[in-house]
Amino acid sequence: MVKRTRRRAVRPTHDERTEQRILEAAHAVFVRRGTAGARMQEIAQEAAVNQALLHYYFRSKERLAEAVFRRAAGELLPRVIDVLGSDAALEEKVARVVELELDHLLRAPFLPGYLISELHHHPERVPQLISAITGLAPGDISSKVFVKLRAQIAGRVEARTMRAITPDQFVVNLLALCVFPFAARPMLMALLGIDREGFERFIERRRAELTPFFLKALRP
Amino acid sequence: MVKRTRRRAVRPTHDERTEQRILEAAHAVFVRRGTAGARMQEIAQEAAVNQALLHYYFRSKERLAEAVFRRAAGELLPRVIDVLGSDAALEEKVARVVELELDHLLRAPFLPGYLISELHHHPERVPQLISAITGLAPGDISSKVFVKLRAQIAGRVEARTMRAITPDQFVVNLLALCVFPFAARPMLMALLGIDREGFERFIERRRAELTPFFLKALRP
DNA sequence: GTCTATATGTTGATAGAC
């Protein structure tokens, strides 16, 4: 009888912990340097392994970059989509998205810059982004969230408590107000003359002001 | 008497037209690939000159990248700063910034993605950004615009026609709503299931809605 | 000023020992 350890292991010769260490090191380096600027040597060093091991686990720089991108892409939007597609009231959704995004981005302030840069220079990543968010086709994501939002907005408009706005403009405005400060962080820090700490205070103030700002914008 | 053509020419052996052609080719390539991903060969090809000529005009890839960045950086903010620092009424300023930005970005939709990517991966460019906007120190830019805005907002608040907001949050919100859709363009196009043309229609709708949206957000 | 040809240095990737 053939000796075997775990049945599920598609790649039985890969150490889960090492793979994870490499992935996290790669994440750090790719986020900091961009895919084109990243060096396999720097990743190996940051993971405290040899450069050859990177290829043993991920075959090529491109595949490693893709793995990192998928992981990062799956981190930003899914929870937002969940909230926006939920049954919560519209005002509640706005408040929760603001809270969710600012909380998360304060802990990963470089994520927007990395994702924007990556999608800008590697359009081939766009489908990977979609599949990282969900297994559905692009249209299906939209429909689920947008149909829901459209109905809720229509209800508010009919009740004269809100002006009309298309669901896509609604979502883009909300994301813009949350995400842009992080995407433009280096520029803003220079323009406002603040350091990392000052930036965090700036975001903390937004946390309280953004929801009222957004909701009042939609009053009739 | 020594023959000389133009007294002002610091680099008399440089053809102005060729330099400009190289600069524009470099702009195209750097914007499309990013500094790290750009290849001197591709730039030379796009400028229809030899690769050696690039070094003759700009000495190194790094210097060429810097020249391109400065040019691009000087294109986005200065006019916005002029408007925000002007004597126009607050509501007028918002409308003009929206108009200005959307108009410009529709013609250069990749600019935000490039600038964000560049500043993200090359923090050493931040001072270059500042000096590209104006020769002043960081603090001076802020003060000129922000002092003016602060006074105007205070006036509106006193007249009970506007809620209180700090000038920096005011500016960041305005920029976010204008610039973010372009920075996140590839993502949005996928998420909304639209093509280039659909994106332009999306922006055209924003042109009309953004100013009211923003101003109503600040009503008391 | 603009070209061809080439030097010089990196970088991703592989071979093979342990």
Added chain:
DNA sequence: GTCTATCAACATATAGAC
């Protein structure tokens, strides 16, 4: 699985002819 040593392929930059 993890390492050392090395290859082959660029990419930047320069030398030198025209």
